[in-house]
Amino acid sequence: MDALISQLQRQFRDYTISLYQQGFLDDQFTELKKLQDDGSPDFVAEVLTLFFEDCVKLISNMARALDKTTGTVDFSQVGASVHQLKGSSSSVGAKRVKALCVSFKEYCEAKNYEGCVRCLQQVDIEYKALKTKLQDMFNLEKQIIQAGGRVPQVDIN
Amino acid sequence: MVCEMETDQIEEMDVEVLSSMWPENVGTEADKQFNVEKPAGDLDTLKEVTIEEKPTIADLTRLPELMNSTQQGSSQLTNLVKQWEYMQDNAVRLLREELKNLNRQREEAEAKELKIIEEYKFESNEPENVPVLDETSDLFRRFRQKKRDALVDSKKIEIYEEFDTVAYWKQKALNLEKMLEASTERERRLVEKLGESLKTMESQSAPVQELTQNLKRAEGFLHFILQNAPIVMGHQDKDLRYLFIYNKYPSLREQDILGKTDVEIFHGGGVKESQDFKREVLEKGKASKREITFTTDLFGSKTFLIYVEPVYNKAGEKIGINYMGMEVTEQVDKREKMAKLREDNAVRKAMESELNKTIHITEETMRAKQMLATMSHEIRSPLSGVVGMAEILSTTRLDKEQRQLLNVMISSGDLVLQLINDILDLSKVESGVMKLEATKFRPREVVKHVLQTAAASLKKSLTLEGNIADDVPIEVELMGGQLTVTSRVNEGSTFTFILPYKVGTSDDYSDDQDEFSDMADHQSEPDDTAEGYFQFKPLLGSIYSNGGPGIGNDFLPHKVMLTSPIKLINGFVADPSNNTGQSEMLQLENGGYVNESKLETSSGHCPESAHQYENGNGRCFSKESESCSSSQASSEGGTLEMESELTVSSHREEEKGETDLKETAKPKILLVEDNKINIMVAKSMMKQLGHTMDIANNGVEAITAINHSNYDLVLMDVCMPVLDGLKATRLIRSYEETGNWNAAIEAGVDIKTLENEQVCVRSTNRLPIIAMTANTLAESSEECYANGMDSFISKPVTLQKLRECLQQYLH
Numbered sequence: 001m002d003a004l005i006s007q008l009q010r011q012f013r014d015y016t017i018s019l020y021q022q023g024f025l026d027d028q029f030t031e032l033k034k035l036q037d038d039g040s041p042d043f044v045a046e047v048l049t050l051f052f053e054d055c056v057k058l059i060s061n062m063a064r065a066l067d068k069t070t071g072t073v074d075f076s077q078v079g080a081s082v083h084q085l086k087g088s089s090s091s092v093g094a095k096r097v098k099a100l101c102v103s104f105k106e107y108c109e110a111k112n113y114e115g116c117v118r119c120l121q122q123v124d125i126e127y128k129a130l131k132t133k134l135q136d137m138f139n140l141e142k143q144i145i146q147a148g149g150r151v152p153q154v155d156i157n
Numbered sequence: 158m159v160c161e162m163e164t165d166q167i168e169e170m171d172v173e174v175l176s177s178m179w180p181e182n183v184g185t186e187a188d189k190q191f192n193v194e195k196p197a198g199d200l201d202t203l204k205e206v207t208i209e210e211k212p213t214i215a216d217l218t219r220l221p222e223l224m225n226s227t228q229q230g231s232s233q234l235t236n237l238v239k240q241w242e243y244m245q246d247n248a249v250r251l252l253r254e255e256l257k258n259l260n261r262q263r264e265e266a267e268a269k270e271l272k273i274i275e276e277y278k279f280e281s282n283e284p285e286n287v288p289v290l291d292e293t294s295d296l297f298r299r300f301r302q303k304k305r306d307a308l309v310d311s312k313k314i315e316i317y318e319e320f321d322t323v324a325y326w327k328q329k330a331l332n333l334e335k336m337l338e339a340s341t342e343r344e345r346r347l348v349e350k351l352g353e354s355l356k357t358m359e360s361q362s363a364p365v366q367e368l369t370q371n372l373k374r375a376e377g378f379l380h381f382i383l384q385n386a387p388i389v390m391g392h393q394d395k396d397l398r399y400l401f402i403y404n405k406y407p408s409l410r411e412q413d414i415l416g417k418t419d420v421e422i423f424h425g426g427g428v429k430e431s432q433d434f435k436r437e438v439l440e441k442g443k444a445s446k447r448e449i450t451f452t453t454d455l456f457g458s459k460t461f462l463i464y465v466e467p468v469y470n471k472a473g474e475k476i477g478i479n480y481m482g483m484e485v486t487e488q489v490d491k492r493e494k495m496a497k498l499r500e501d502n503a504v505r506k507a508m509e510s511e512l513n514k515t516i517h518i519t520e521e522t523m524r525a526k527q528m529l530a531t532m533s534h535e536i537r538s539p540l541s542g543v544v545g546m547a548e549i550l551s552t553t554r555l556d557k558e559q560r561q562l563l564n565v566m567i568s569s570g571d572l573v574l575q576l577i578n579d580i581l582d583l584s585k586v587e588s589g590v591m592k593l594e595a596t597k598f599r600p601r602e603v604v605k606h607v608l609q610t611a612a613a614s615l616k617k618s619l620t621l622e623g624n625i626a627d628d629v630p631i632e633v634e635l636m637g638g639q640l641t642v643t644s645r646v647n648e649g650s651t652f653t654f655i656l657p658y659k660v661g662t663s664d665d666y667s668d669d670q671d672e673f674s675d676m677a678d679h680q681s682e683p684d685d686t687a688e689g690y691f692q693f694k695p696l697l698g699s700i701y702s703n704g705g706p707g708i709g710n711d712f713l714p715h716k717v718m719l720t721s722p723i724k725l726i727n728g729f730v731a732d733p734s735n736n737t738g739q740s741e742m743l744q745l746e747n748g749g750y751v752n753e754s755k756l757e758t759s760s761g762h763c764p765e766s767a768h769q770y771e772n773g774n775g776r777c778f779s780k781e782s783e784s785c786s787s788s789q790a791s792s793e794g795g796t797l798e799m800e801s802e803l804t805v806s807s808h809r810e811e812e813k814g815e816t817d818l819k820e821t822a823k824p825k826i827l828l829v830e831d832n833k834i835n836i837m838v839a840k841s842m843m844k845q846l847g848h849t850m851d852i853a854n855n856g857v858e859a860i861t862a863i864n865h866s867n868y869d870l871v872l873m874d875v876c877m878p879v880l881d882g883l884k885a886t887r888l889i890r891s892y893e894e895t896g897n898w899n900a901a902i903e904a905g906v907d908i909k910t911l912e913n914e915q916v917c918v919r920s921t922n923r924l925p926i927i928a929m930t931a932n933t934l935a936e937s938s939e940e941c942y943a944n945g946m947d948s949f950i951s952k953p954v955t956l957q958k959l960r961e962c963l964q965q966y967l968h
Binding site for chain 1: 831832833834835837838841842844845876878931952953954955956
């Protein structure tokens with residue numbers, strides 16, 4: 001049983017580090033992890049769930065705002081949503097999403113329609129990718145706990 | 158015997174038409190036998206069987222009237238008679254025919270005789286000597302004449318006429334004479350026979366004989382079948398006197414039976430019953446069977462199944478009964494034995510199962526007791542460990558908070574140990590050995606202890622104060638003392654207050670469960686004057702006493718979660734928000750219950766009315782000798798909302814110091830942020846740092862919040878809808894400077910007038926407002942400062958940033 005646990009733990013560590021290295025996550029995520037303790041054991045999961053829900057909502061808002069068929073595109077609305085998303089993503093440590101939001105915002109201010117649309121697509125892809133990755137990481141955590149071990153603290157540096 | 162009777166009868170009864178012809182004593186009177194059919198089968202078989210004819214006795218004088226009057230009798234009779242008549246008629250006819258024949262013959266013979274005589278006469282009447290030669294001619298002449306006068310059959314003579322000789326004619330005459338003689342003779346004989354058969358007609362009459370034979374055969378069969386059967390049959394008249402009996406008890410004679418009733422013949426059990434039964438059948442007119450047990454001196458105890466049917470005459474009147482009885486003693490015996498056996502079996506089985514059940518129950522009880530003992534022992538050991546360690550710990554160097562926690566630990570531990578001890582004494586309680594005893598105790602310590610443990614166990618939503626009035630002595634012996642325990646209820650919520658108390662063993666015994674209190678500091682003294690029961694009415698009861706296994710969990714208001722005492726102990730947390738000085742502040746979990754009670758004490762014995770405390774279930778906690786009726790259940794159905802009146806005012810210096818702490822311990826922080834996720838993260842971080850925050854989602858809400866209450870720090874997000882952070886800060890600063898919200902109102906913010914008393918006029922201290930910037934152009938630090946922010950934090954917010962901020966702006 002111990003062999004299994006240590007194997008899983010190694011897997012978990014490697015995976016987590018890879019996520020950081022690939023730029024999916026940044027230090028803010030580490031901060032989030034620090035906030036998880038016995039008092040709030042599922043904190044990270046809860047925050048991330050909320051974040052992804054938020055993503056969906058904001059992206060649909062942006063899509064609607066960028067929908068030319070309803071009339072003129074309201075870039076300020078798009079901008080507001082992007083701002084929200086930027087804030088959220090930076091709070092949870094979703095690095096790539098945040099970076100996209102930055103450029104997205106610029107396009108908005110420049111009222112660059114194609115740029116916005118492109119960014120929107122990319123954001124969509126990106127958040128989904130992140131979601132999958134994080135899902136895998138959580139699964140690993142669950143496996144470790146089920147096997148009777150503890151989830152190791154991953155030191156990125 | 159039968160035959161004799163027959164013949165006798167015949168002689169006597171030749172006068173009456175029907176019965177005289179009927180062979181009177183036809184063995185049995187079983188009605189069916191009057192059927193005149195031939196018994197089927199080989200009639201001769203009976204010959205090979207010895208038929209012992211059972212004695213039959215018949216009152217033959219009565220028989221004819223019986224035969225005449227009953228339907229059955231007469232039908233049979235008519236059958237026979239008809240047949241006989243037929244036979245008779247036949248016989249007559251046959252005889253007549255014979256007679257006719259004879260007559261005819263006779264006539265013939267006479268005719269012949271006449272003719273011969275004529276011929277003879279004819280010969281003698283011829284005086285003339287007819288010349289021989291001439292004779293014939295003369296004869297011829299005469300004959301010719303005679304011929305005309307002669308009778309029919311003169312042919313024969315004509316034939317012989319040809320010869321016409323005297324000799325011939327003489328011969329002929331002689332012959333004829335002989336013939337005549339013969340026929341006369343014959344006739345005579347026939348007449349004789351006729352006379353004879355007339356006389357002996359009956360005896361020689363074949364059909365009747367046959368009939369008798371048939372009947373005899375049938376009777377033979379009957380005898381044959383019944384000869385060994387345990388059957389008795391009989392006929393009685395309507396007075397139940399015997400007219401006939403078949404297969405009677407051998408020692409009885411004819412005169413013993415005929416003409417008597419059952420009760421006259423037999424004596425003993427069952428006879429009357431059978432008689433009554435027969436009478437009943439006679440009355441009801443319905444044939445039926447019954448099983449009757451006889452015990453007579455004649456044949457001992459026998460059971461008969463008897464069949465009785467009433468007999469009617471042609472007019473429909475009852476004239477008697479037919480009865481048939483079969484001895485079934487053995488069968489009845491067997492039947493009863495079987496029944497009894499089955500009964501015994503069932504009883505035995507029931508007993509067995511009962512025993513088994515008892516065994517099971519006993520086993521289980523044993524096991525339960527065993528388990529109880531083991532369990533308590535097991536629990537006790539680690540507990541002792543805990544308590545021991547706690548005590549050792551108390552000897553080490555501890556700070557105030559730690560010591561307090563430790564005290565709670567120790568007292569709870571002791572209590573639990575005590576509880577376990579008492580669990581083991583459960584059997585004593587059940588047997589009623591547990592007694593009560595009045596002891597001295599120290600109320601303050603008790604209350605303090607209770608408050609401590611209670612508070613410690615529960616989470617913070619409510620506060621409880623304990624106040625003990627100053628005039629309450631340190632040590633109290635409850636008799637004759639006044640102890641009121643009240644508490645304030647915070648916001649109408651309910652909570653439980655636990656006051657454990659101990660009941661020692663004394664003379665009294667109540668119906669209620671034991672409860673425990675911890676009076677560690679004093680010794681219990683038996684009080685001689687009092688009647689020996691505890692009058693302290695603890696309101697609480699239960700976390701300790703009833704939290705233990707099996708002791709009255711139903712005692713408790715069901716909403717209280719009391720699983721085990723230890724689990725409930727958390728830590729002593731004070732609520733700063735209710736600063737009220739001296740009283741001890743304790744917090745309890747929401748949903749706890751408080752038992753309403755009035756602590757009354759009275760001296761001496763406690764009448765029932767005095768016990769008025771209840772717990773949530775309305776049960777009396779008192780420990781009086783009389784059983785206490787649960788009264789005044791102020792609970793309504795499922796909701797046990799009661800306020801407790803507990804005030805135990807105590808002077809505790811310790812608490813004072815602590816209350817001072819409270820003022821500075823909890824800064825009010827306001828977070829102004831619209832993004833949910835950011836809020837969540839920031840809040841969680843603050844929690845880590847040990848602070849709580851209020852939330853506002855935009856500038857307007859922020860202003861409202863600041864208006865409402867005093868904040869020590871504001872974290873202001875810059876980009877927000879409705880009213881962004883910079884503007885909001887500007888407005889707040891203007892309020893600070895001018896003391897009013899005019900600028901805000903101008904800006905369109907809806908400010909409620911200052912009605913809230915809790916808002917105090919701010920001191921010169923300025924509200925620290927920290928901007929949370931996303932580091933965009935619009936949110937540059939210069940902007941922030943220009944708008945009145947004191948500092949900024951760049952997003953994303955981290956723990957470290959927050960900590961530094963707090964350190965800087967909160968003291």
